[in-house]
Amino acid sequence: MTSVAESLGKTSVQPGPIARLFDWKPFLIVICLLPAVGLLTVFLTYPLGLGVWLSFTDTKIGRDGFFVGLENFASLARDPIFWLSVFNTIVYTALATVLKFGLGLWLALLLNEYMPFKALIRAIVLVPWIVPTVLSAMAFWWIYDPQFSIISYFFKDVVPIREQNFDFLGEPWPARLSLIAANVWRGIPFVAISLLAGLQTISPSLYEAAMLDGATGWQRFRYVTVPMLMPVLAVVLTFSVIFTFTDFQLVYAITRGGPNNATHLMATLAFQRGIPGGQLGEGAAIAVAMIPFLVAATLISYFGLARRKWQQGESND
């Protein structure tokens, strides 16, 4: 009996009702999730739905639209510029992704070697990725200048293998490739540093075991490095594909879709039609047309990941 009295005496500070409420788990969970879920619902989920709705209307800037069914999509389907932008987006994404991952993996492997000043080099390598994309895009714009391109100068006057300046942005294919080069330049650091992190989680003893098993350098790469890197690769690939596919800044800064709409991506075309053009409904339809591609990319990498759960070791709780 005494023990009860004692125990009651000792739990001295009885919390007030508000403190009690905040210690009640269901209430606390709601409170904690409210800001994030609220903001995301209002400014992400709702606009996502609104975008789909807008794509079925003829909304213009300053005027609410009416439901027009599939009219926007029908007119896009007849619009060669739209199809060109789809083509450009796919080429841009495919080529840039292949190059980014090829070169990024190479750079990651180089950075994984022992060398002096490794941390410094790693830090330097990331710089293109942290600087605002438009601003580095402007540097590329200047580098691609028809008259004063430093690349032209280099190949004309330093190693004279060309007679004329390159016309980087004046013709469709050179312009596309120039944009892809700029995108690859900007994307390599992210890929390389992410894959480097993946590489560093591979235990050296695996390589030693493989070496004792008689594996050549290539075989070690093929049978140890690549499979162990797969989970990281899948995630990085998803991100990279999604953000390359929906890229806007580089094209907007360097060519604005020119010459003659030859380099419009879906995102820049959507912007062009929607904001300066004022055709919000049509712009939204172009943006919505990107969604199936994005969903497909996400699902592919998700299932790629799910298949490889064993590699994470611990089971996810």
Added chain:
Amino acid sequence: MTDAVQQVAAKPARTGVISWHSTPRRVATIYLPLACFVVVLLFPFYWMTITTLKPNHELYNYKDYNPFFVHSPTLVNVKKLLFDTEYPQWLFTTMSIAIAATVLSIFASVLAAYAIQRLRFRGSQWVGLAIYLAYLVPPSILFIPLATMVFKLGLYDSPFALILTYPTFLIPFCTWLLIGYFKSIPYELEECAMIDGATRLQILRKITLPLAVPGLISAGIFAFTLSWNEFIYALAFIQSSEKKTVPVAVLTQLVQGDDYQWGALMAGALFGSIPVALFYSFFVDYYVSSLTGAVKE
């Protein structure tokens, strides 16, 4: 170069790693390609800087001046940027917006990550997954509907349009980063605190947050950088020059007509990059860890 080679050759066995490759081969297969990467990755910044510092007569005359170097450096372009444009104003706007969006996002993300990872309720994984998926929704497909919302809410051309929309990509990122950090804190610490008499909010404040400080810093600087670099929303929702953020302003306010003032433009690009680059140089390790941490989740 030869010097470096000799140095490397002088101490062959390093920290137990047996190198099977000879030194020349190492140079050819590792150092040379690496040097190429570094040169290519850094060249645009070098070119930006050089262009900024060149006087006009030198800038467009490759015959008499080797374009790879500056012969008579000048600060004219810098002076013009700093004093004849609204650059200081843009800088201030960008900074304020980035800080406000970061604080808002971190606040929301800390609470959300805590609820998902530490309060563990039925369906918490699904909320976590939903937030992860939110990260995969790119701004390019949101800006049109957001633009109509911004109009309707009367936020067009107001910094709040950006402060409220940036969290859409900051919160998912920060939440995932913080979930990773929280995960590394043993549950027993919180259980022990619970037995010690702490309420859940006290546990968050006195145990979980102090231990997640590196994560908070990572999330903070990352969110700040992402806000600083954001382009499409700032381009679409802001009209007045003085309210623009640096990346948008440099592109839209400095490019006028067809006669590009490359010196001034590159000065703008350079001075728009320097603040983030400085910021980055102070926090390199946090950037690397948050980048890789986010990927691993």
Added chain:
Amino acid sequence: MASVDIIDAAKSFGAVRVIKGVNIPIGDGEFVILVGPSGCGKSTLLRMIAGLEEISEGQIRIGSRVVNDVPPKERDIAMVFQNYALYPHMTVADNMAFSLKLKQAPKSEITAKVDRAAQILGLGPLLQRYPRQLSGGQRQRVAMGRAIVRDPQVFLFDEPLSNLDAKLRVQMRTEIKELHQRLKTTTIYVTHDQIEAMTMADRIVVMHDGIVEQMGVPLDLYDRPANLFVAGFIGSPAMNMIKGSIRNSSFETEKGNHLPLGNAPAASEGRRAIYGVRPEHIHLAGDGIPAEVVVVEPTGAETQVIVKAGGDELTCVFRERITAKPGETIRIAPELKVVHLFDADDGRRLSA
């Protein structure tokens, strides 16, 4: 201080029943050890007492208060975790003072209590250090100090010694025991190590698969294990167990050999049973059963010998030094007073 009563307590995680209804009365000031193989639900039960896991069925009382719906901080208990759970960002002193600060105790009281605990545990010089600057044993002491400072009704320990090396473990065992003798606080201690249980406990609760197999003072469990599980779990090396049946007041193994019985239980002729004898209860005897030596493992103080007798392998521990080589034959005899018999079907103890 208080008694703790666990009454028909059960715990399910989803559909999995981890604790299957246990009754454990714990007296005021008692030192009770829950022991059992890992995964048997010891930690879960302890966490139910602490309030970290909900109680699915039944009741737990601390003192006379039913605590099923009382949050951990109001149960007036202290717990020492396996990984110590020291707050890494607080000094030793702050770690110990944390609970008092939360209670808004006066500064003087906090200092006094922390100093007292530090003095009891010899932590004085370490008060301003951070946990990462301490050795394993010191961390362990800080974790106990944190519990002492609370002056709780009940101490709960969850495998507190398993992160320490063997030598330190023996030393801390003594320290914890002494601490209990000094403070006399009711203590519930979880371990999977039966030696720890035997040496420290006032009373042992052997758990297996979510149920209590046997409760009792350590030597009782050793002398009179209630069933096969306890017989095999308590004692090291483990008890030898041989299948067979009772015939003519002796034990006939399945392979047809005969082992002597002191006094067969009444009306058990022909009953299928299991014959249990501890290795240390087998002696060399000139007129014993012939057994072929398989392995000899001298430890210095004693010699462990594995022999084959009539097709059954037996482990024996002799005080004598054995010079026999593998393949040779020795003669052995069980000590009849301490031979155990268990029912072959349900494993229950047969001999009185």
